[in-house]
Amino acid sequence: MAxxxxxxxxxxxxxGAPGSGKGTQGLVLGQIPRFHHLACGDVFRSLDxxxxxxxxxxxxxxxxxxxxxxxxVALWRANITQRVDSHAFKPExxxxxxxxxxxxxxxxxxxxxxxxxxKVFHLSCPDRAELAxxxxxxxxxxxxxxxxxxxxxxxxxxxxxxxxxxxLEHYAGARVVNIDASQSPARVMxxxxxxxxxxxxxxxxxxxxx
Ligand code: AMP
Numbered sequence: 001m002a003x004x005x006x007x008x009x010x011x012x013x014x015x016g017a018p019g020s021g022k023g024t025q026g027l028v029l030g031q032i033p034r035f036h037h038l039a040c041g042d043v044f045r046s047l048d049x050x051x052x053x054x055x056x057x058x059x060x061x062x063x064x065x066x067x068x069x070x071x072x073v074a075l076w077r078a079n080i081t082q083r084v085d086s087h088a089f090k091p092e093x094x095x096x097x098x099x100x101x102x103x104x105x106x107x108x109x110x111x112x113x114x115x116x117x118x119k120v121f122h123l124s125c126p127d128r129a130e131l132a133x134x135x136x137x138x139x140x141x142x143x144x145x146x147x148x149x150x151x152x153x154x155x156x157x158x159x160x161x162x163x164x165x166x167x168l169e170h171y172a173g174a175r176v177v178n179i180d181a182s183q184s185p186a187r188v189m190x191x192x193x194x195x196x197x198x199x200x201x202x203x204x205x206x207x208x209x210x
Contacts, residue, residue, distance in 0.1 A: 017161075022039075034093060036088070037099070094205075125180075
C-alpha cells in the first residue's frame with residue numbers, strides 16, 4: 001500500500017481517554033459522506049477469539065493494556081487495504097477518521113508512511129469519575145468486558161496517560177485541537193466540524209462535489 005510513490009491517506013485523528021466519546025464522534029462523522037471512520041478497537045473486537053490474534057486481543061484488552069504495536073499496525077494495515085480494495089474507503093475523495101489508532105508514539109511512527117495527519121482532535125475530560133461512569137454504563141449496554149471491572153478501567157486510564165497522551169506532543173502544534181469532551185455529544189460534534197470545515201483538504205473535497 002502506501003509506499004513513497006503513493007499518496008498518504010488524508011487523516012483526522014480522534015484521541016482521548018477511554019469514555020471520552022471517541023467512538024461516538026467517529027461513528028457520527030463516518031455517517032457523513034466523504035468521511036470514512038475506522039475504530040481500531042472495533043477491528044480487534046471483530047476478530048474470532050479462537051484465532052491466535054483474537055486470543056492476543058483478549059489477553060491484553062482484558063487487562064486494560066495495549067496489544068503490541070507490530071501486530072496492531074499490521075492488522076490495521078490489512079484492514080484498511082481491504083477497505084480500499086473494496087472501495088468502501090476511497091482515499092482520493094474521502095477523509096479517513098481514525099479512532100483508537102495510533103495509540104502510542106511508536107504506532108504513530110510506524111504509520112507515518114501511510115497517513116497524513118491533518119488534525120488531531122483531543123477529546124479532553126479531566127474528570128475521570130465522569131469517564132468511569134460512562135464506561136460502566138457502556139459495559140452494561142455493549143457487553144464490553146474491558147469496561148466491566150473497576151481495576152481494568154483504572155488501568156485503561158493509566159495506559160492512556162502513560163502511552164497515548166504523549167502522542168499529543170508528537171503531533172504538537174496547529175494540528176492538535178483540544179475539544180471539551182464533557183459537553184454533550186452534539187456540541188462536541190459541532191466543535192469538531194467547525195475545525196474540519198476550515199481545512200483546505202476538506203474544502204478541496206467539497207469543490208470536487210462527487
Ligand atoms: P478501544 O475500543 O479503543 O477502547 O480498544 C479496546 C482495547 O483494544 C484496548 O484496551 C486495547 O487492548 C486494544 N486496542 C485498540 N486499539 C489499539 C491500538 N491502537 N493499539 C493497541 N491496542 C489497541
